[in-house]
Amino acid sequence: MPSLYYIPGSAALAAHAAFEEAGAPVELVRVQREDGVTVSPANYLELNPHGRVPALVDGDLRLYESAAIVLHVGDRYPQSAVIPPPGSDDRSLFYRWLVHLTNTVQPQFVAMFAPARMIGGSADEALQAQVKEGAKSILATQFDWLDSELAGKQYLLGDTFSGADLYLFMLTRWSRNLERKGWDRPNLGAHYRRLAERPSVVRTLQAEGIEAFDS
Ligand SMILES: N[C@@H](CCC(=O)N[C@@H](CS)C(=O)NCC(=O)O)C(=O)O
Numbered sequence: 001m002p003s004l005y006y007i008p009g010s011a012a013l014a015a016h017a018a019f020e021e022a023g024a025p026v027e028l029v030r031v032q033r034e035d036g037v038t039v040s041p042a043n044y045l046e047l048n049p050h051g052r053v054p055a056l057v058d059g060d061l062r063l064y065e066s067a068a069i070v071l072h073v074g075d076r077y078p079q080s081a082v083i084p085p086p087g088s089d090d091r092s093l094f095y096r097w098l099v100h101l102t103n104t105v106q107p108q109f110v111a112m113f114a115p116a117r118m119i120g121g122s123a124d125e126a127l128q129a130q131v132k133e134g135a136k137s138i139l140a141t142q143f144d145w146l147d148s149e150l151a152g153k154q155y156l157l158g159d160t161f162s163g164a165d166l167y168l169f170m171l172t173r174w175s176r177n178l179e180r181k182g183w184d185r186p187n188l189g190a191h192y193r194r195l196a197e198r199p200s201v202v203r204t205l206q207a208e209g210i211e212a213f214d215s
Helices: 010-022 066-076 089-113 117-119 123-147 165-175 186-196 199-208
Strands: 003-008 026-028 032-034 037-040 057-060 061-064
Touching: 003 010, 010 165, 010 199, 032 186, 057 066, 061 066, 066 089, 066 165, 089 117, 089 123, 089 165, 117 123, 123 165, 123 186, 165 186, 165 199, 186 199
Parallel strands: 003 026
Antiparallel strands: 003 057, 032 037, 057 061
């Protein structure tokens, strides 16, 4: 059985939910961090040399990057709703959404949660605050755009659910401490609530011991 290394509510959530969506067995291994350093498992850097979660061990395969794990689950379980059929327009649009979310939206959260990283580890608090505010402002614009893209749609691909929706759910949840949450928008809010009720997502949240709307 594959092992997914995770921290509750982290970037592992989309990967974890993809396994749930596919109905695929997965062992969850909790990664423990202390003061920003991974202390358990001791050999974690062998699984993800960047020290971040998630990481996946599937047979001889070692994989990290949450979006890559979503794609991997889709490839291993092609009949599941995680990934649209190969060669279809939806498959290409699924790639576009997943890459957009991980490549364009997710880095703004890194800047918001760890602003010092964006300025060479500088301890300058004023500068860090500026980086954080900049990231929040970009995120607000990105959530507005996602909201407009979801107008009249149930899912990012229209009526068809895909693993990209799981990814968007994860990122929207990360906005829960913002003054204006991602879900405080009509279409994105409806999408978030729809996903929060999806059985695979309910199981994922339950297994990680978290809630859709906790703080
Ligand atoms: N692009 C990576 C980002 C992973 C990531 O940044 N994970 C965070 C948790 S949400 C983490 O491990 N942070 C600890 C650190 O960066 O030291 C992915 O999507 O898998």
